[in-house]
Amino acid sequence: MLQLNFIRENKDLVIERLGVKNFKTAKEDIEKVLALDNDRKSAQKNLDDIKTEENKLAKQIGGLFKEGKKSEAEELKQKTATLKQEEKQVGETLAKIEQDIRTLLLSIPNIPHQSVARGKGEEDNEVVKMIGEIPNLPEDALPHWELCAKYDIIDFNLGNKITGAGFPVYKNKGAKLQRALINFFLDEATKDGYMEVQPPLMVNEQSAMATGQLPDKEAQMYVIPLDKFYMIPTAEVPVTNIFRDTIVEEKEFPIRRCAYSQCFRREAGSYGKDVRGLNRLHQFDKVEIVCIDSPTHSYEQLEVMKEHVSNLLKNLGLPFRIVRLCGGDISFTSALTFDFEVFSAAQKRWLEVSSVSNFESYQANRLKVRYRDKDGKMQLCHTLNGSALALPRIVAALLENYQTKDGIIVPECLVPYTKFNIIN
RNA sequence: GGAGAGGUGGGUGAGUGGCUGAAACCAACAGUUUGCUAAACUGUCGUACCUAAUUACGGGUACCGGGGGUUCGAAUCCCCCCCUCUCCGCCA
Secondary structure (H helix, E strand, O other): OOOHHHHHHOHHHHHHHHHHOOOOOHHHHHHHHHHHHHHHHHHHHHHHHHHHHHHHHHHHHHHHHHOOOHHHHHHHHHHHHHHHHHHHHHHHHHHHHHHHHHHHHHHOOOOOOOOOOOOOOHHHOEEEEEEOOOOOOOOOOOOHHHHHHHHOOEEHHHHHHHOOOOOOEEOHHHHHHHHHHHHHHHHHHHHOOOEEEOOOOEEOHHHHHHOOOOOOOHHHOOEEOOOOEEEOOOOHHHHHHOOOOEEEOHHHOOEEEEEEEEEEOOOOOOOHHHHOOOOOOOEEEEEEEEEEEOOOOHHHHHHHHHHHHHHHHHHHOOOEEEEEOOOOOOOOOOOEEEEEEEEEOOOOEEEEEEEEEEOOOHHHHHHOEEEEOOOOOEEEOEEEEEEEEEHHHHHHHHHHHOEEOOEEEOOHHHHHHHOOOEEO
């Protein structure tokens, strides 16, 4: 969430920038939260004064008891009764105000970076780069779901039986290809300085809150009701939460982590061609990279991460484009996001395979990840993350783009991992 | 799942109702000493919020796993929850 002090000092900017995100109630909400904060301050002062008085009296009473002046002590005790009542009242008022502030702050999205343009949605995103050649496939080229059946490498019907739609079973070379991609991505991330971690696949409420999945995206997660756990929609959640409530050293920057995890998403409201085959699944594999750095260096890190993702796609030989998300499409918690989309040549569609974002201090404020700056002051860190990469759509593009009449050619960089160079 | 023990500042660890925001030690930082290193000595050494002030000397409040209670007063007593350890049970 946004820092209240920042909002107070940059009120107009915040309102203007929230407008870019099409956040309708920006002006009211910001004014309301500042008004509530003023109320909070006076209530706080009030409460502190009452407590000061109580503390003084308590000391006096203690002293009187020691001197054996019982009756005087009893007299003072009477005085504390009214104070305690006041304290209770003011305390309740304060607690309510604080709760209101928190609820309101949680409902206000992050403000977008200066480079983020206004826009309604996907259609207003800006393509900033396009790399690679779009392959010329013959007219009878098959979409990946048909290739999966033809070579018996991914079985959607089997998954339907075992669990339901969106939970495919990978078989034979399909399963091996998955494993190869995961290892390739992890090795590349390690080479670029990301320490590998294996996080839990379920998280508690606090973790989901800290990275911003809760409260507003609860419907996108699978919930384990008995234990109040959430299946992770991305490794971003557990990996970023590694740093929750910690103070890191400036000399540790940039902190880089990578993790392979399976991701679980309910994808409520998706339909049609979007969910065909591997295009949108409820369970999928992904390697995630996470970075934590100081506010002065976070945007450099964003570039470094974009470079990492670009290199992966270049190695795989997939044509891709980098898209800067507009205000209408960027996520609630992000300040700046670049999507990477590969061209899936048989479907003739661009598929999002990575999303690289700088959250600035928005997540860090909930996470309480801080560092001490040069003046010894506590500062919130900036957090960033990106997919590197999400598997299913990569697989879809690989299958479609590399299909030949003899089978599907495996890109060179993967052969050391798959130990085969064609799927037939 | 059952029984017991325990959770204190960056770390170790003292503290069972007021003199404890918290001893001591270690680490860290600054300084003195020194040809250099080490040692020794001196000082600093939590966070958040409120308030005063305004670029610097303050005052107050809260926080000893989390929440609630008893009390004039709680790290200390009581209740609930979470976590860790030991033993038993179960199990990959």
